[in-house]
Amino acid sequence: MTEQSTYDFRNSALQAIRIERDAISALENRIDDHFIRACEVIMACKGRVVVTGMGKSGHIGHKIAATLASTGTPAFFVHPGEASHGDMGMITSQDVVIAISNSGNTSEVITILPLIKRMGAPLISMTGNPNSTLSKEAVANLDVSVEAEACPLGLAPTSSTTATLVMGDALAVALLEARGFSAEDFAFSHPGGSLGRKLLLRVSDIMHTGDSIPTVSEDTTLSGALLEISRKGLGMTTVADATGAMTGIFTDGDLRRTLDKSIDVHTTPMRDVMTRNGRAIQPDQLAAEALNIMDELKINALPVVDKSGTLVGAINMHDLLRAGVI
Structure with a gap:
């Protein structure tokens, strides 16, 4: 039997939760005109919402795209690195692009900005830096900045990714309600699950x-x-x-x-x-x-x-x- 560690795991975990909770609470004051503008742009979209982001932002982007798609807003994720090597063909002028970057200056995302602008697809940014290149080029910037990461080194994306995910959920829910999306509509997006069977089976x-x-x-x-x-x-x-x-x-x-x-x-x-x-x-x-x-x-x-x-x-x-x- 190994000697039990005296390190206070519980306190570290609670501290991380408190930091992330505060980051989420701060979002309430960010549901502003930019958020409303983002909703209006997506509601007017005749194509699909294309979400992009690198690294951990990309992982969060996958989830946001999936949540949008399952709640009445057709959406998919495009990796910005792949977009520079052919996948830009997946984006059209009828689409809306949501670009996620905590710094707002991620090189892979910035590289495709001129192409997005050239085709005329509206750009919505989700950044932690309102003065960044990405924020300035967007028709609406959703502020997901945080006071501190839950990581004590301030390096691993933790609070910032949580805040971004919650902002994405807020966007999806606002759009869902605006569209009058129903439980039956949701079931059509989930026909293979138990919820789909409950809501579709007669x-x-x-x-x-x-x-x-x-x-x-x-x-x-x-x-x-x-x-x-x-x-x-x-x-x-x-x-x-x-x-x-x-x-x-x-x-x-x-x-x-x-x-x-x-x-x-x-x-x-x-x-x-x-x-x-x-x-x-x-x-x-x-x-x-x-x-x-x-x-x-x-x-x-x-x-x-x-x-x-x-x-x-x-x-x-x-x-x-x-x-x-x-």
């Missing part, structure tokens, strides 16, 4: 239809209904009239309560034991809504009816589980 996508729907008439005996429940395996059966309209539902829970009353399962018709006006869902509703109803009522299955009340399907908790909604 009941009609996973419900049982046709002969798979457990259904009996009001005249069917309780024993007949039990056979239907067993055959269809959804833990319930619907009750419908001759037109297909749902008139009731009978679940496993109803069965337990019925048996407590010593009812004859061979002679008792469903009309005497079914739940009338049972809860149902429509096929165009979100599968996540079906889950909420089941959780609320503590049930495991739901009938699916159309707007006229006609039975068109059935869905249970296992269907939601298989679909990844749960």
